[in-house]
Amino acid sequence: MAEAIRRFVPDGSTVALGLALESVIPFAAGHEMIRQGRRELELVGPISDALFDQLIGAGCVRRVTAAWVGNVSEGLGHCYRRACEERVPRSLEVHDHSNFSISLALWAAAWNVPSLPARTLLGSDILRTNPGLVASEGLVQVAAVRPDVAIVHVQRCDEMGRAHTWGPMGITEEAGLAAGRVIITCEELVAAEVILSDPNRILLPETKVVAVVPEPGGAHPSPVQGYFKRDHALYRDYAEQSRSVDGYLAWLEQWVMGVPDRETYLQRLDINPLRVSQHRMSEPVDYGFE
């Protein structure tokens, strides 16, 4: 993980993450960005749950281009508020979107066009605060948003970067296609034969993927279908602790700066009750051709 972040997420990058909304959020990758002291990042996402707030509090972020920043089950993002209201720990530029418009902005970049027209955001003041959204002739032109890198956590992947995911995808596909490169973090590294037995389930083309990081539990506290439940209590604890700068810094020391890697992080949690134990396998499909 440390190498993937060092090589492919330099200071100043535009980084898309948290793309499936509340599940499979690449928290381990985000925490590594904080540990390495990344600066001047632009974060791109839809509804972003807690990870954006953590990166903002650590001073990594220059701009947010997203539909929502906070703590989904708890409400406000306290670091996000402090950055916008008090410039603590630094000022933050916000390019507001709705969920629909950020999706279209990424599809525009994926299809290599300057913008796409939409029927949403007419009559909304979001048009006033985001220069990339312009009303014209009864439609809104949504300007392309092109991330340098998208970071995606998945259930399983092979070493060539062919990832299998299941569950709702949010804006993962358009972000991956729009991004210059993709980092995959995964619960399990599996043989190519496993992945290629079901090509319809492959999330993104291998040509986009520059790094595959096996990182079991790398999405905690967000859930991973078939692997981990959501750690609701941790979101509540984070909301409480991050209410003050001192509380946030104590949280940061305990769970990010004072932890060398995800394996150690997981050892410090009571992680086993969060592991999925009752599996529900789908029926295989038949790719036969003769």
Added chain:
Amino acid sequence: MASSSYTPQELMVAVAAREIQDGDLVFVGMRLPMLAYAVARSAHAPSARGLFEVGLMRDQPAEGFLGTMGDPPNVVGALWATRMSNVMALMAQGSVDLGFIGGAEVDRFGNLNTSYVGEPAHPTVKLPGSGGGADIAILSRRWVTLMSHERRRLVDRVSFITSPGYGDGTPHWRKRNGLLGGGPVAIITTLSVLRFPELGGEAYLASVHPGHTVEEVRAETGWDLKLADDVSETPAPTESELSAIRRFDPEGFWTRSA
């Protein structure tokens, strides 16, 4: 348990559930509306379907507790697990009958602010943003919002319209501005239910929750609230509504905390 014993959130969920008609395609959203959908589906709207912007369609409510719409129990038994833009496609076609939106501030014309209190460049409070709220407000056929009834939340005019209701309240504001959907039909609060005239415009007080008064509601509303000709008492949650709510929120995560 007597039906006189319920929390304000449980009443709001029951009232929200009654807004769902059988056969509706509902854009469900987060928090209390997730419960409202589950209650409606197990009572008066057995053929409703729910859409979730993460990229899900379901009929039966999820079997397990949901802290968010993206929790794994919401995927099991789904009718469709897909990408967000596919779900938005249905809404852009006018196929979503009812949407739910949470709000921090609402005004007399049903406009919601979930973005900025104060000047956007120097906000006194930075709120989380639209999420899918603006999309639902603009594209669903009708929508409902739920919020705590406080003078600072129900304001004369919001300073920032994240999710448009009836704009400046002039006739046909939505149509003139090209908004596809019909607009808000109800504001469900901790004290009351506000509704809108058939063609939109200014909210009026339709019913007051048991134990509260018209005077209290007006005092907690930041504009001179109009009254329906026949302001009624909001029917309390029934035993079956309460038992459904408690089945889907057994720990009271959504309905028994502040």
